[in-house]
Amino acid sequence: xxxxxxxxxxxxxxxxxxxxxxxxxxxxxxxxxxxxxxxxxxxxxxxxxxxxxxxxxxxxxxxxxxxxxxxxxxxxxxxxxxxxxxxxxxxxxxxxxxxxxxxxxxxxxxxxxxxxxxxxxxxxxxxxxxxxxxxxxxxxxxxxxxxxxxxxxxxxxxxxxxxxxxxxxxxxxxxxxxxxxxxxxxxxxxxxxxxxxxxxxxxxxxxxxxxxxxxxxxxxxxxxxxxxxxxxxxxx
Numbered sequence: 001x002x003x004x005x006x007x008x009x010x011x012x013x014x015x016x017x018x019x020x021x022x023x024x025x026x027x028x029x030x031x032x033x034x035x036x037x038x039x040x041x042x043x044x045x046x047x048x049x050x051x052x053x054x055x056x057x058x059x060x061x062x063x064x065x066x067x068x069x070x071x072x073x074x075x076x077x078x079x080x081x082x083x084x085x086x087x088x089x090x091x092x093x094x095x096x097x098x099x100x101x102x103x104x105x106x107x108x109x110x111x112x113x114x115x116x117x118x119x120x121x122x123x124x125x126x127x128x129x130x131x132x133x134x135x136x137x138x139x140x141x142x143x144x145x146x147x148x149x150x151x152x153x154x155x156x157x158x159x160x161x162x163x164x165x166x167x168x169x170x171x172x173x174x175x176x177x178x179x180x181x182x183x184x185x186x187x188x189x190x191x192x193x194x195x196x197x198x199x200x201x202x203x204x205x206x207x208x209x210x211x212x213x214x215x216x217x218x219x220x221x222x223x224x225x226x227x228x229x230x231x232x233x234x235x236x
Contacts, residue, residue: 002026002157003116005128005147006039006086009140010111014176015039015086018144020164020188022118022157027165027180035169038064038087044100044117045080047071054085064093082106084115103158109133120155127154141168141177141195149188164191172211177203204231 002021009016017031017039032040032051037058042050050071057067064085072078072095084094084106092113094106104117107125112132114125128151135143144166152161164187168177179194181187208224210217218224 002030002043003114003119003124003128003148003151004030004041004043004084005112005114005132005144006031006041006084007112007132007140007144008039008086008088008090009143012140012170014140014168014170016140016144016166016168017041018148018164018166018191019043020148020152020156020161020191022159022162024163025180025182026163027167027178027182031165031167033167033169033175034058035171035173036088038085039169040083040085041115042081042083043115044082044097044104045077047075047077047081047083050081050083054083058085058087063087064091068093068095082115082117084113086111086113114151116151118158120158123154124151124156127151141166141198144168145188145192145195149192152188161185161187164188166191166195174209176206199235200232201228204228 004019006017015033019026019030029046030041030043034055040051040054054067064087079097079099082096082100086092092108094115096104096106100117103119103121106115107129109129114128116125128147131150132147164181166179170176181190184190208218
């Protein structure tokens with residue numbers, strides 16, 4: 001009951017998922033990302049274990065195609081599921097069960113996959129893909145949102161709008177960005193606003209947090225504030 005784009009940014013190595021739907025809190029159940037491993041979106045009749053078990057299989061070295069085959073084999077509800085995956089090698093696989101509600105389908109491009117169901121038509125995915133491919137110079141979060149807005153303009157979810165989400169992971173095991181709009185009359189526009197707010201302080205503060213290479217991070221508040229001030233000043 002949604003459409004989503006999953007992608008790997010060639011410039012940063014980040015994985016990202018953007019999703020929108022006429023359903024409550026899509027960000028809580030659709031997108032799954034594991035740093036350095038890949039991204040999985042489960043939709044239509046959502047099965048959260050596609051994300052959970054899917055990553056266990058990816059960590060074993062299985063390809064996205066083999067992961068989906070294993071997930072479907074273990075799930076009697078497979079015909080009502082939609083899932084797509086991209087891994088760290090850029091390999092993509094997708095499944096749209098025959099009992100998904102029209103219009104449904106999936107397409108893939110260079111470093112991205114798009115899937116949707118209960119849409120107004122194939123133009124939703126086509127415009128999402130076209131816009132994502134045409135804006136490779138945009139920062140990754142903005143590029144994903146812009147692509148989704150294009151899909152919405154092409155018709156989006158045929159029932160209307162309610163929730164949207166953006167999830168991005170970089171090198172660390174915690175998210176670079178996790179934005180959720182659970183219930184809103186214009187969820188993608190609200191997601192766009194929140195992403196802009198994240199650039200005021202969060203994206204600059206993020207680099208001072210603990211990492212595997214620097215487990216303590218930076219705790220000197222003066223250093224943090226000076227770094228944020230310098231970063232925001234350079235963007236003006």
